[in-house]
Amino acid sequence: MSDASLQSTTDYEASMGDYFALLKPRVMSLVVFTALVGLLVSPVPVHPFIGFVAILCIAVGAGASGALNMWWDADIDAVMKRTAKRPIPDGRVQPGEALAIGMALSGFSVVLLALATNWLAAGLLAFTIFFYAVVYSMWLKRATPQNIVIGGAAGAFPPMIGWAVATGGIGIESVLMFALIFMWTPPHFWALALFMKSDYGDAGVPMLNVTHGTRTTRNHVLGYALLLVPVALGLGLTSVGGPLYMATAVAMNAWFLKGCYDIWKRDTDAADADNFAVEKNTFKISLYYLFAHFLALLAEAILKTQGLGGW
Structure with missing residues:
Protein backbone atom coordinates (compact mmCIF):
# COMPACT_ATOMS: atom_id res chain seq x y z
CA MET A 1 0.00 0.00 0.00
CA SER A 2 1.30 3.44 -0.89
CA ASP A 3 0.55 6.30 1.47
CA ALA A 4 1.37 8.78 -1.27
CA SER A 5 -1.34 7.43 -3.55
CA LEU A 6 -3.92 8.15 -0.87
CA GLN A 7 -2.91 11.70 0.01
CA SER A 8 -5.66 14.23 -0.37
CA THR A 9 -5.15 17.03 -2.84
CA THR A 10 -7.07 19.42 -0.59
CA ASP A 11 -6.22 21.02 2.74
CA TYR A 12 -9.14 19.37 4.50
CA GLU A 13 -8.80 19.43 8.28
CA ALA A 14 -10.10 16.25 9.89
CA SER A 15 -12.82 16.58 12.51
CA MET A 16 -13.32 14.51 15.63
CA GLY A 17 -16.08 12.69 13.76
CA ASP A 18 -13.60 11.67 11.06
CA TYR A 19 -11.18 10.28 13.63
CA PHE A 20 -13.99 8.49 15.45
CA ALA A 21 -15.10 6.89 12.19
CA LEU A 22 -11.63 5.32 11.96
CA LEU A 23 -12.49 3.26 15.03
CA LYS A 24 -15.40 1.50 13.29
CA PRO A 25 -17.99 2.44 15.93
CA ARG A 26 -20.63 -0.03 14.71
CA VAL A 27 -18.20 -2.92 15.07
CA MET A 28 -17.02 -1.48 18.38
CA SER A 29 -20.58 -1.50 19.74
CA LEU A 30 -20.89 -5.25 19.10
CA VAL A 31 -17.50 -5.86 20.70
CA VAL A 32 -18.45 -3.83 23.78
CA PHE A 33 -21.79 -5.60 24.15
CA THR A 34 -20.42 -9.15 23.89
CA ALA A 35 -17.48 -8.33 26.17
CA LEU A 36 -19.83 -6.81 28.74
CA VAL A 37 -22.00 -9.91 28.68
CA GLY A 38 -18.93 -12.12 29.09
CA LEU A 39 -17.95 -10.09 32.15
CA LEU A 40 -21.42 -9.95 33.74
CA VAL A 41 -22.36 -13.62 33.31
CA SER A 42 -19.13 -14.82 34.94
CA PRO A 43 -19.41 -16.37 38.43
CA VAL A 44 -17.06 -13.78 39.93
CA PRO A 45 -18.42 -10.28 40.69
CA VAL A 46 -16.39 -7.31 39.50
CA HIS A 47 -16.28 -3.88 41.11
CA PRO A 48 -18.31 -1.50 38.89
CA PHE A 49 -15.39 0.88 38.42
CA ILE A 50 -13.01 -1.92 37.44
CA GLY A 51 -15.66 -3.27 35.10
CA PHE A 52 -16.10 0.15 33.50
CA VAL A 53 -12.35 0.55 32.98
CA ALA A 54 -12.11 -2.96 31.53
CA ILE A 55 -14.93 -2.40 29.03
CA LEU A 56 -13.43 0.98 28.10
CA CYS A 57 -10.09 -0.71 27.40
CA ILE A 58 -11.76 -3.39 25.28
CA ALA A 59 -13.65 -0.71 23.34
CA VAL A 60 -10.48 1.30 22.77
CA GLY A 61 -8.65 -1.86 21.70
CA ALA A 62 -11.42 -2.62 19.22
CA GLY A 63 -11.17 0.93 17.90
CA ALA A 64 -7.41 0.56 17.55
CA SER A 65 -7.94 -2.57 15.47
CA GLY A 66 -10.38 -0.69 13.26
CA ALA A 67 -7.94 2.18 12.71
CA LEU A 68 -5.10 -0.20 11.80
CA ASN A 69 -7.40 -2.10 9.47
CA MET A 70 -8.48 1.11 7.73
CA TRP A 71 -4.85 2.19 7.38
CA TRP A 72 -3.83 -1.07 5.74
CA ASP A 73 -6.96 -1.53 3.62
CA ALA A 74 -7.25 2.06 2.39
CA ASP A 75 -6.35 1.06 -1.17
CA ILE A 76 -9.09 -1.54 -1.50
CA ASP A 77 -11.56 0.58 0.51
CA ALA A 78 -11.19 3.24 -2.19
CA VAL A 79 -12.37 0.75 -4.82
CA MET A 80 -15.38 -0.65 -3.00
CA LYS A 81 -18.63 1.33 -3.03
CA ARG A 82 -19.45 0.19 0.50
CA THR A 83 -16.22 1.63 1.92
CA ALA A 84 -15.21 4.41 -0.48
CA LYS A 85 -16.47 7.10 1.91
CA ARG A 86 -14.35 5.94 4.82
CA PRO A 87 -12.06 8.68 6.19
CA ILE A 88 -8.81 7.64 4.48
CA PRO A 89 -9.99 6.90 0.90
CA ASP A 90 -12.24 9.96 1.09
CA GLY A 91 -9.20 12.10 1.94
CA ARG A 92 -10.45 13.25 5.34
CA VAL A 93 -7.71 11.50 7.35
CA GLN A 94 -4.16 10.79 6.23
CA PRO A 95 -2.88 7.19 6.37
CA GLY A 96 -0.04 8.09 8.72
CA GLU A 97 -2.51 9.60 11.18
CA ALA A 98 -4.58 6.42 11.19
CA LEU A 99 -1.49 4.29 11.81
CA ALA A 100 -0.35 6.51 14.69
CA ILE A 101 -3.80 6.49 16.28
CA GLY A 102 -4.10 2.72 15.93
CA MET A 103 -0.70 2.04 17.47
CA ALA A 104 -1.18 4.53 20.32
CA LEU A 105 -4.62 3.24 21.25
CA SER A 106 -3.41 -0.37 21.07
CA GLY A 107 -0.65 0.25 23.58
CA PHE A 108 -2.86 2.34 25.85
CA SER A 109 -5.71 -0.18 25.99
CA VAL A 110 -3.54 -3.23 26.64
CA VAL A 111 -1.36 -1.63 29.33
CA LEU A 112 -4.30 -0.07 31.16
CA LEU A 113 -6.26 -3.35 31.07
CA ALA A 114 -3.26 -5.19 32.52
CA LEU A 115 -2.91 -2.66 35.33
CA ALA A 116 -6.63 -2.53 36.08
CA THR A 117 -7.41 -6.26 35.89
CA ASN A 118 -4.97 -9.05 35.05
CA TRP A 119 -2.38 -10.07 32.47
CA LEU A 120 -4.49 -12.83 30.93
CA ALA A 121 -7.23 -10.39 29.95
CA ALA A 122 -4.63 -7.93 28.66
CA GLY A 123 -2.84 -10.68 26.75
CA LEU A 124 -6.07 -11.77 25.10
CA LEU A 125 -6.80 -8.16 24.11
CA ALA A 126 -3.29 -7.73 22.68
CA PHE A 127 -3.62 -10.96 20.73
CA THR A 128 -7.03 -9.90 19.42
CA ILE A 129 -5.65 -6.60 18.11
CA PHE A 130 -2.67 -8.39 16.55
CA PHE A 131 -4.87 -11.07 15.01
CA TYR A 132 -7.26 -8.59 13.40
CA ALA A 133 -4.67 -6.06 12.23
CA VAL A 134 -1.91 -8.43 11.13
CA VAL A 135 -3.16 -12.01 10.69
CA TYR A 136 -6.52 -11.07 9.16
CA SER A 137 -6.04 -7.65 7.55
CA MET A 138 -2.46 -7.96 6.32
CA TRP A 139 -2.46 -11.65 5.43
CA LEU A 140 -5.66 -13.66 5.30
CA LYS A 141 -8.00 -11.09 3.77
CA ARG A 142 -6.06 -10.87 0.50
CA ALA A 143 -4.61 -14.38 0.51
CA THR A 144 -7.40 -16.93 0.88
CA PRO A 145 -11.16 -17.33 0.41
CA GLN A 146 -11.18 -18.75 3.94
CA ASN A 147 -10.24 -15.29 5.20
CA ILE A 148 -13.46 -14.70 7.07
CA VAL A 149 -13.47 -18.18 8.63
CA ILE A 150 -10.06 -17.91 10.29
CA GLY A 151 -10.20 -14.14 10.67
CA GLY A 152 -13.52 -14.41 12.47
CA ALA A 153 -11.58 -15.36 15.60
CA ALA A 154 -10.73 -11.68 16.11
CA GLY A 155 -14.36 -10.77 16.60
CA ALA A 156 -14.98 -13.79 18.81
CA PHE A 157 -12.51 -12.97 21.58
CA PRO A 158 -14.34 -10.08 23.38
CA PRO A 159 -16.64 -12.22 25.59
CA MET A 160 -13.64 -14.37 26.47
CA ILE A 161 -11.74 -11.22 27.47
CA GLY A 162 -14.69 -10.06 29.59
CA TRP A 163 -14.81 -13.45 31.31
CA ALA A 164 -11.04 -13.32 31.94
CA VAL A 165 -11.37 -9.84 33.46
CA ALA A 166 -13.72 -11.24 36.08
CA THR A 167 -12.30 -14.69 36.69
CA GLY A 168 -8.65 -14.38 35.70
CA GLY A 169 -9.06 -17.56 33.66
CA ILE A 170 -10.80 -19.32 30.79
CA GLY A 171 -13.85 -21.57 31.24
CA ILE A 172 -15.99 -23.75 29.03
CA GLU A 173 -18.57 -20.97 29.09
CA SER A 174 -16.19 -18.39 27.63
CA VAL A 175 -14.90 -20.89 25.08
CA LEU A 176 -18.45 -21.57 23.88
CA MET A 177 -19.24 -17.84 23.73
CA PHE A 178 -16.12 -17.51 21.57
CA ALA A 179 -17.26 -20.47 19.44
CA LEU A 180 -20.74 -18.99 19.01
CA ILE A 181 -19.37 -15.83 17.41
CA PHE A 182 -16.67 -17.74 15.51
CA MET A 183 -19.18 -20.11 13.87
CA TRP A 184 -21.70 -17.32 13.26
CA THR A 185 -19.25 -15.12 11.37
CA PRO A 186 -18.94 -17.12 8.08
CA PRO A 187 -22.67 -17.37 7.24
CA HIS A 188 -23.15 -13.78 8.40
CA PHE A 189 -20.45 -12.39 6.09
CA TRP A 190 -21.02 -14.75 3.17
CA ALA A 191 -24.70 -13.73 3.09
CA LEU A 192 -23.40 -10.15 2.74
CA ALA A 193 -20.78 -11.14 0.16
CA LEU A 194 -23.40 -12.74 -2.09
CA PHE A 195 -25.07 -9.38 -2.74
CA MET A 196 -21.80 -7.40 -2.62
CA LYS A 197 -19.90 -9.62 -5.08
CA SER A 198 -18.94 -6.88 -7.52
CA ASP A 199 -17.39 -4.82 -4.71
CA TYR A 200 -15.11 -7.62 -3.54
CA GLY A 201 -14.27 -8.67 -7.07
CA ASP A 202 -13.35 -5.14 -8.12
CA ALA A 203 -11.10 -4.80 -5.07
CA GLY A 204 -9.39 -8.12 -5.67
CA VAL A 205 -10.46 -9.54 -2.32
CA PRO A 206 -10.71 -13.34 -2.68
CA MET A 207 -14.05 -13.82 -1.01
CA LEU A 208 -15.45 -17.32 -1.47
CA ASN A 209 -18.12 -16.23 -3.93
CA VAL A 210 -15.47 -14.52 -6.08
CA THR A 211 -13.03 -17.43 -6.16
CA HIS A 212 -15.39 -20.44 -6.08
CA GLY A 213 -18.72 -19.07 -7.26
CA THR A 214 -22.08 -18.52 -5.66
CA ARG A 215 -23.11 -22.21 -5.52
CA THR A 216 -20.14 -23.10 -3.32
CA THR A 217 -20.80 -20.04 -1.18
CA ARG A 218 -24.45 -20.99 -0.73
CA ASN A 219 -23.39 -24.49 0.30
CA HIS A 220 -20.98 -23.06 2.86
CA VAL A 221 -23.61 -20.68 4.28
CA LEU A 222 -25.95 -23.58 5.02
CA GLY A 223 -23.14 -25.83 6.24
CA TYR A 224 -21.85 -23.34 8.80
CA ALA A 225 -25.39 -22.50 9.91
CA LEU A 226 -25.92 -26.20 10.67
CA LEU A 227 -22.64 -26.38 12.62
CA LEU A 228 -23.66 -23.28 14.55
CA VAL A 229 -26.76 -24.92 16.05
CA PRO A 230 -25.04 -27.36 18.47
CA VAL A 231 -22.67 -24.61 19.64
CA ALA A 232 -25.57 -22.29 20.47
CA LEU A 233 -27.56 -25.00 22.21
CA GLY A 234 -24.49 -26.35 24.01
CA LEU A 235 -23.84 -22.93 25.55
CA GLY A 236 -27.33 -23.10 27.01
CA LEU A 237 -26.42 -26.24 28.95
CA THR A 238 -23.55 -24.57 30.81
CA SER A 239 -23.67 -22.53 34.02
CA VAL A 240 -24.54 -19.34 32.10
CA GLY A 241 -27.53 -20.90 30.32
CA GLY A 242 -31.09 -21.58 31.38
CA PRO A 243 -34.63 -21.98 30.06
CA LEU A 244 -34.88 -18.41 28.74
CA TYR A 245 -31.60 -18.66 26.85
CA MET A 246 -32.47 -22.10 25.49
CA ALA A 247 -35.86 -20.92 24.23
CA THR A 248 -34.21 -17.95 22.55
CA ALA A 249 -31.51 -20.16 21.03
CA VAL A 250 -34.04 -22.64 19.62
CA ALA A 251 -36.16 -19.86 18.10
CA MET A 252 -33.27 -17.85 16.68
CA ASN A 253 -31.47 -20.88 15.26
CA ALA A 254 -34.67 -22.07 13.56
CA TRP A 255 -35.17 -18.59 12.05
CA PHE A 256 -31.57 -18.19 10.93
CA LEU A 257 -31.34 -21.76 9.63
CA LYS A 258 -34.49 -21.21 7.58
CA GLY A 259 -32.93 -18.09 6.04
CA CYS A 260 -29.70 -19.94 5.24
CA TYR A 261 -31.68 -22.82 3.73
CA ASP A 262 -33.53 -20.32 1.54
CA ILE A 263 -30.17 -18.95 0.40
CA TRP A 264 -28.90 -22.48 -0.33
CA LYS A 265 -31.84 -23.53 -2.49
CA ARG A 266 -31.69 -20.44 -4.72
CA ASP A 267 -29.63 -19.90 -7.82
CA THR A 268 -28.07 -16.77 -9.31
CA ASP A 269 -31.01 -16.11 -11.64
CA ALA A 270 -33.51 -16.14 -8.79
CA ALA A 271 -31.28 -13.88 -6.70
CA ASP A 272 -30.84 -11.42 -9.56
CA ALA A 273 -34.58 -11.39 -10.21
CA ASP A 274 -35.45 -10.02 -6.76
CA ASN A 275 -32.20 -8.11 -6.19
CA PHE A 276 -30.94 -10.58 -3.57
CA ALA A 277 -33.92 -10.06 -1.29
CA VAL A 278 -33.46 -13.38 0.51
CA GLU A 279 -29.72 -12.84 1.02
CA LYS A 280 -30.27 -9.34 2.38
CA ASN A 281 -33.01 -10.51 4.71
CA THR A 282 -30.88 -13.38 6.05
CA PHE A 283 -28.02 -10.97 6.64
CA LYS A 284 -30.37 -8.86 8.78
CA ILE A 285 -31.52 -11.96 10.65
CA SER A 286 -27.88 -12.78 11.41
CA LEU A 287 -27.54 -9.43 13.20
CA TYR A 288 -30.59 -10.13 15.35
CA TYR A 289 -29.28 -13.66 15.94
CA LEU A 298 -27.47 -11.34 30.18
CA ALA A 299 -31.14 -11.83 31.11
CA GLU A 300 -30.30 -15.23 32.62
CA ALA A 301 -27.58 -13.62 34.74
CA ILE A 302 -30.00 -10.95 35.98
CA LEU A 303 -32.65 -13.55 36.78
CA LYS A 304 -30.10 -15.57 38.75
CA THR A 305 -29.51 -12.61 41.05
CA GLN A 306 -33.22 -12.91 41.89
CA GLY A 307 -33.01 -16.66 42.34
CA LEU A 308 -34.98 -17.26 39.15
CA GLY A 309 -32.55 -17.95 36.29
CA GLY A 310 -30.48 -20.93 35.34
CA TRP A 311 -31.26 -24.59 35.48
Whole structure:
Protein backbone atom coordinates (compact mmCIF):
# COMPACT_ATOMS: atom_id res chain seq x y z
CA MET A 1 0.00 0.00 0.00
CA SER A 2 1.30 3.44 -0.89
CA ASP A 3 0.55 6.30 1.47
CA ALA A 4 1.37 8.78 -1.27
CA SER A 5 -1.34 7.43 -3.55
CA LEU A 6 -3.92 8.15 -0.87
CA GLN A 7 -2.91 11.70 0.01
CA SER A 8 -5.66 14.23 -0.37
CA THR A 9 -5.15 17.03 -2.84
CA THR A 10 -7.07 19.42 -0.59
CA ASP A 11 -6.22 21.02 2.74
CA TYR A 12 -9.14 19.37 4.50
CA GLU A 13 -8.80 19.43 8.28
CA ALA A 14 -10.10 16.25 9.89
CA SER A 15 -12.82 16.58 12.51
CA MET A 16 -13.32 14.51 15.63
CA GLY A 17 -16.08 12.69 13.76
CA ASP A 18 -13.60 11.67 11.06
CA TYR A 19 -11.18 10.28 13.63
CA PHE A 20 -13.99 8.49 15.45
CA ALA A 21 -15.10 6.89 12.19
CA LEU A 22 -11.63 5.32 11.96
CA LEU A 23 -12.49 3.26 15.03
CA LYS A 24 -15.40 1.50 13.29
CA PRO A 25 -17.99 2.44 15.93
CA ARG A 26 -20.63 -0.03 14.71
CA VAL A 27 -18.20 -2.92 15.07
CA MET A 28 -17.02 -1.48 18.38
CA SER A 29 -20.58 -1.50 19.74
CA LEU A 30 -20.89 -5.25 19.10
CA VAL A 31 -17.50 -5.86 20.70
CA VAL A 32 -18.45 -3.83 23.78
CA PHE A 33 -21.79 -5.60 24.15
CA THR A 34 -20.42 -9.15 23.89
CA ALA A 35 -17.48 -8.33 26.17
CA LEU A 36 -19.83 -6.81 28.74
CA VAL A 37 -22.00 -9.91 28.68
CA GLY A 38 -18.93 -12.12 29.09
CA LEU A 39 -17.95 -10.09 32.15
CA LEU A 40 -21.42 -9.95 33.74
CA VAL A 41 -22.36 -13.62 33.31
CA SER A 42 -19.13 -14.82 34.94
CA PRO A 43 -19.41 -16.37 38.43
CA VAL A 44 -17.06 -13.78 39.93
CA PRO A 45 -18.42 -10.28 40.69
CA VAL A 46 -16.39 -7.31 39.50
CA HIS A 47 -16.28 -3.88 41.11
CA PRO A 48 -18.31 -1.50 38.89
CA PHE A 49 -15.39 0.88 38.42
CA ILE A 50 -13.01 -1.92 37.44
CA GLY A 51 -15.66 -3.27 35.10
CA PHE A 52 -16.10 0.15 33.50
CA VAL A 53 -12.35 0.55 32.98
CA ALA A 54 -12.11 -2.96 31.53
CA ILE A 55 -14.93 -2.40 29.03
CA LEU A 56 -13.43 0.98 28.10
CA CYS A 57 -10.09 -0.71 27.40
CA ILE A 58 -11.76 -3.39 25.28
CA ALA A 59 -13.65 -0.71 23.34
CA VAL A 60 -10.48 1.30 22.77
CA GLY A 61 -8.65 -1.86 21.70
CA ALA A 62 -11.42 -2.62 19.22
CA GLY A 63 -11.17 0.93 17.90
CA ALA A 64 -7.41 0.56 17.55
CA SER A 65 -7.94 -2.57 15.47
CA GLY A 66 -10.38 -0.69 13.26
CA ALA A 67 -7.94 2.18 12.71
CA LEU A 68 -5.10 -0.20 11.80
CA ASN A 69 -7.40 -2.10 9.47
CA MET A 70 -8.48 1.11 7.73
CA TRP A 71 -4.85 2.19 7.38
CA TRP A 72 -3.83 -1.07 5.74
CA ASP A 73 -6.96 -1.53 3.62
CA ALA A 74 -7.25 2.06 2.39
CA ASP A 75 -6.35 1.06 -1.17
CA ILE A 76 -9.09 -1.54 -1.50
CA ASP A 77 -11.56 0.58 0.51
CA ALA A 78 -11.19 3.24 -2.19
CA VAL A 79 -12.37 0.75 -4.82
CA MET A 80 -15.38 -0.65 -3.00
CA LYS A 81 -18.63 1.33 -3.03
CA ARG A 82 -19.45 0.19 0.50
CA THR A 83 -16.22 1.63 1.92
CA ALA A 84 -15.21 4.41 -0.48
CA LYS A 85 -16.47 7.10 1.91
CA ARG A 86 -14.35 5.94 4.82
CA PRO A 87 -12.06 8.68 6.19
CA ILE A 88 -8.81 7.64 4.48
CA PRO A 89 -9.99 6.90 0.90
CA ASP A 90 -12.24 9.96 1.09
CA GLY A 91 -9.20 12.10 1.94
CA ARG A 92 -10.45 13.25 5.34
CA VAL A 93 -7.71 11.50 7.35
CA GLN A 94 -4.16 10.79 6.23
CA PRO A 95 -2.88 7.19 6.37
CA GLY A 96 -0.04 8.09 8.72
CA GLU A 97 -2.51 9.60 11.18
CA ALA A 98 -4.58 6.42 11.19
CA LEU A 99 -1.49 4.29 11.81
CA ALA A 100 -0.35 6.51 14.69
CA ILE A 101 -3.80 6.49 16.28
CA GLY A 102 -4.10 2.72 15.93
CA MET A 103 -0.70 2.04 17.47
CA ALA A 104 -1.18 4.53 20.32
CA LEU A 105 -4.62 3.24 21.25
CA SER A 106 -3.41 -0.37 21.07
CA GLY A 107 -0.65 0.25 23.58
CA PHE A 108 -2.86 2.34 25.85
CA SER A 109 -5.71 -0.18 25.99
CA VAL A 110 -3.54 -3.23 26.64
CA VAL A 111 -1.36 -1.63 29.33
CA LEU A 112 -4.30 -0.07 31.16
CA LEU A 113 -6.26 -3.35 31.07
CA ALA A 114 -3.26 -5.19 32.52
CA LEU A 115 -2.91 -2.66 35.33
CA ALA A 116 -6.63 -2.53 36.08
CA THR A 117 -7.41 -6.26 35.89
CA ASN A 118 -4.97 -9.05 35.05
CA TRP A 119 -2.38 -10.07 32.47
CA LEU A 120 -4.49 -12.83 30.93
CA ALA A 121 -7.23 -10.39 29.95
CA ALA A 122 -4.63 -7.93 28.66
CA GLY A 123 -2.84 -10.68 26.75
CA LEU A 124 -6.07 -11.77 25.10
CA LEU A 125 -6.80 -8.16 24.11
CA ALA A 126 -3.29 -7.73 22.68
CA PHE A 127 -3.62 -10.96 20.73
CA THR A 128 -7.03 -9.90 19.42
CA ILE A 129 -5.65 -6.60 18.11
CA PHE A 130 -2.67 -8.39 16.55
CA PHE A 131 -4.87 -11.07 15.01
CA TYR A 132 -7.26 -8.59 13.40
CA ALA A 133 -4.67 -6.06 12.23
CA VAL A 134 -1.91 -8.43 11.13
CA VAL A 135 -3.16 -12.01 10.69
CA TYR A 136 -6.52 -11.07 9.16
CA SER A 137 -6.04 -7.65 7.55
CA MET A 138 -2.46 -7.96 6.32
CA TRP A 139 -2.46 -11.65 5.43
CA LEU A 140 -5.66 -13.66 5.30
CA LYS A 141 -8.00 -11.09 3.77
CA ARG A 142 -6.06 -10.87 0.50
CA ALA A 143 -4.61 -14.38 0.51
CA THR A 144 -7.40 -16.93 0.88
CA PRO A 145 -11.16 -17.33 0.41
CA GLN A 146 -11.18 -18.75 3.94
CA ASN A 147 -10.24 -15.29 5.20
CA ILE A 148 -13.46 -14.70 7.07
CA VAL A 149 -13.47 -18.18 8.63
CA ILE A 150 -10.06 -17.91 10.29
CA GLY A 151 -10.20 -14.14 10.67
CA GLY A 152 -13.52 -14.41 12.47
CA ALA A 153 -11.58 -15.36 15.60
CA ALA A 154 -10.73 -11.68 16.11
CA GLY A 155 -14.36 -10.77 16.60
CA ALA A 156 -14.98 -13.79 18.81
CA PHE A 157 -12.51 -12.97 21.58
CA PRO A 158 -14.34 -10.08 23.38
CA PRO A 159 -16.64 -12.22 25.59
CA MET A 160 -13.64 -14.37 26.47
CA ILE A 161 -11.74 -11.22 27.47
CA GLY A 162 -14.69 -10.06 29.59
CA TRP A 163 -14.81 -13.45 31.31
CA ALA A 164 -11.04 -13.32 31.94
CA VAL A 165 -11.37 -9.84 33.46
CA ALA A 166 -13.72 -11.24 36.08
CA THR A 167 -12.30 -14.69 36.69
CA GLY A 168 -8.65 -14.38 35.70
CA GLY A 169 -9.06 -17.56 33.66
CA ILE A 170 -10.80 -19.32 30.79
CA GLY A 171 -13.85 -21.57 31.24
CA ILE A 172 -15.99 -23.75 29.03
CA GLU A 173 -18.57 -20.97 29.09
CA SER A 174 -16.19 -18.39 27.63
CA VAL A 175 -14.90 -20.89 25.08
CA LEU A 176 -18.45 -21.57 23.88
CA MET A 177 -19.24 -17.84 23.73
CA PHE A 178 -16.12 -17.51 21.57
CA ALA A 179 -17.26 -20.47 19.44
CA LEU A 180 -20.74 -18.99 19.01
CA ILE A 181 -19.37 -15.83 17.41
CA PHE A 182 -16.67 -17.74 15.51
CA MET A 183 -19.18 -20.11 13.87
CA TRP A 184 -21.70 -17.32 13.26
CA THR A 185 -19.25 -15.12 11.37
CA PRO A 186 -18.94 -17.12 8.08
CA PRO A 187 -22.67 -17.37 7.24
CA HIS A 188 -23.15 -13.78 8.40
CA PHE A 189 -20.45 -12.39 6.09
CA TRP A 190 -21.02 -14.75 3.17
CA ALA A 191 -24.70 -13.73 3.09
CA LEU A 192 -23.40 -10.15 2.74
CA ALA A 193 -20.78 -11.14 0.16
CA LEU A 194 -23.40 -12.74 -2.09
CA PHE A 195 -25.07 -9.38 -2.74
CA MET A 196 -21.80 -7.40 -2.62
CA LYS A 197 -19.90 -9.62 -5.08
CA SER A 198 -18.94 -6.88 -7.52
CA ASP A 199 -17.39 -4.82 -4.71
CA TYR A 200 -15.11 -7.62 -3.54
CA GLY A 201 -14.27 -8.67 -7.07
CA ASP A 202 -13.35 -5.14 -8.12
CA ALA A 203 -11.10 -4.80 -5.07
CA GLY A 204 -9.39 -8.12 -5.67
CA VAL A 205 -10.46 -9.54 -2.32
CA PRO A 206 -10.71 -13.34 -2.68
CA MET A 207 -14.05 -13.82 -1.01
CA LEU A 208 -15.45 -17.32 -1.47
CA ASN A 209 -18.12 -16.23 -3.93
CA VAL A 210 -15.47 -14.52 -6.08
CA THR A 211 -13.03 -17.43 -6.16
CA HIS A 212 -15.39 -20.44 -6.08
CA GLY A 213 -18.72 -19.07 -7.26
CA THR A 214 -22.08 -18.52 -5.66
CA ARG A 215 -23.11 -22.21 -5.52
CA THR A 216 -20.14 -23.10 -3.32
CA THR A 217 -20.80 -20.04 -1.18
CA ARG A 218 -24.45 -20.99 -0.73
CA ASN A 219 -23.39 -24.49 0.30
CA HIS A 220 -20.98 -23.06 2.86
CA VAL A 221 -23.61 -20.68 4.28
CA LEU A 222 -25.95 -23.58 5.02
CA GLY A 223 -23.14 -25.83 6.24
CA TYR A 224 -21.85 -23.34 8.80
CA ALA A 225 -25.39 -22.50 9.91
CA LEU A 226 -25.92 -26.20 10.67
CA LEU A 227 -22.64 -26.38 12.62
CA LEU A 228 -23.66 -23.28 14.55
CA VAL A 229 -26.76 -24.92 16.05
CA PRO A 230 -25.04 -27.36 18.47
CA VAL A 231 -22.67 -24.61 19.64
CA ALA A 232 -25.57 -22.29 20.47
CA LEU A 233 -27.56 -25.00 22.21
CA GLY A 234 -24.49 -26.35 24.01
CA LEU A 235 -23.84 -22.93 25.55
CA GLY A 236 -27.33 -23.10 27.01
CA LEU A 237 -26.42 -26.24 28.95
CA THR A 238 -23.55 -24.57 30.81
CA SER A 239 -23.67 -22.53 34.02
CA VAL A 240 -24.54 -19.34 32.10
CA GLY A 241 -27.53 -20.90 30.32
CA GLY A 242 -31.09 -21.58 31.38
CA PRO A 243 -34.63 -21.98 30.06
CA LEU A 244 -34.88 -18.41 28.74
CA TYR A 245 -31.60 -18.66 26.85
CA MET A 246 -32.47 -22.10 25.49
CA ALA A 247 -35.86 -20.92 24.23
CA THR A 248 -34.21 -17.95 22.55
CA ALA A 249 -31.51 -20.16 21.03
CA VAL A 250 -34.04 -22.64 19.62
CA ALA A 251 -36.16 -19.86 18.10
CA MET A 252 -33.27 -17.85 16.68
CA ASN A 253 -31.47 -20.88 15.26
CA ALA A 254 -34.67 -22.07 13.56
CA TRP A 255 -35.17 -18.59 12.05
CA PHE A 256 -31.57 -18.19 10.93
CA LEU A 257 -31.34 -21.76 9.63
CA LYS A 258 -34.49 -21.21 7.58
CA GLY A 259 -32.93 -18.09 6.04
CA CYS A 260 -29.70 -19.94 5.24
CA TYR A 261 -31.68 -22.82 3.73
CA ASP A 262 -33.53 -20.32 1.54
CA ILE A 263 -30.17 -18.95 0.40
CA TRP A 264 -28.90 -22.48 -0.33
CA LYS A 265 -31.84 -23.53 -2.49
CA ARG A 266 -31.69 -20.44 -4.72
CA ASP A 267 -29.63 -19.90 -7.82
CA THR A 268 -28.07 -16.77 -9.31
CA ASP A 269 -31.01 -16.11 -11.64
CA ALA A 270 -33.51 -16.14 -8.79
CA ALA A 271 -31.28 -13.88 -6.70
CA ASP A 272 -30.84 -11.42 -9.56
CA ALA A 273 -34.58 -11.39 -10.21
CA ASP A 274 -35.45 -10.02 -6.76
CA ASN A 275 -32.20 -8.11 -6.19
CA PHE A 276 -30.94 -10.58 -3.57
CA ALA A 277 -33.92 -10.06 -1.29
CA VAL A 278 -33.46 -13.38 0.51
CA GLU A 279 -29.72 -12.84 1.02
CA LYS A 280 -30.27 -9.34 2.38
CA ASN A 281 -33.01 -10.51 4.71
CA THR A 282 -30.88 -13.38 6.05
CA PHE A 283 -28.02 -10.97 6.64
CA LYS A 284 -30.37 -8.86 8.78
CA ILE A 285 -31.52 -11.96 10.65
CA SER A 286 -27.88 -12.78 11.41
CA LEU A 287 -27.54 -9.43 13.20
CA TYR A 288 -30.59 -10.13 15.35
CA TYR A 289 -29.28 -13.66 15.94
CA LEU A 290 -26.11 -12.71 17.76
CA PHE A 291 -27.68 -9.86 19.71
CA ALA A 292 -30.55 -12.10 20.89
CA HIS A 293 -28.24 -14.84 22.14
CA PHE A 294 -26.08 -12.52 24.20
CA LEU A 295 -29.08 -10.56 25.46
CA ALA A 296 -30.60 -13.84 26.64
CA LEU A 297 -27.37 -14.73 28.46
CA LEU A 298 -27.47 -11.34 30.18
CA ALA A 299 -31.14 -11.83 31.11
CA GLU A 300 -30.30 -15.23 32.62
CA ALA A 301 -27.58 -13.62 34.74
CA ILE A 302 -30.00 -10.95 35.98
CA LEU A 303 -32.65 -13.55 36.78
CA LYS A 304 -30.10 -15.57 38.75
CA THR A 305 -29.51 -12.61 41.05
CA GLN A 306 -33.22 -12.91 41.89
CA GLY A 307 -33.01 -16.66 42.34
CA LEU A 308 -34.98 -17.26 39.15
CA GLY A 309 -32.55 -17.95 36.29
CA GLY A 310 -30.48 -20.93 35.34
CA TRP A 311 -31.26 -24.59 35.48
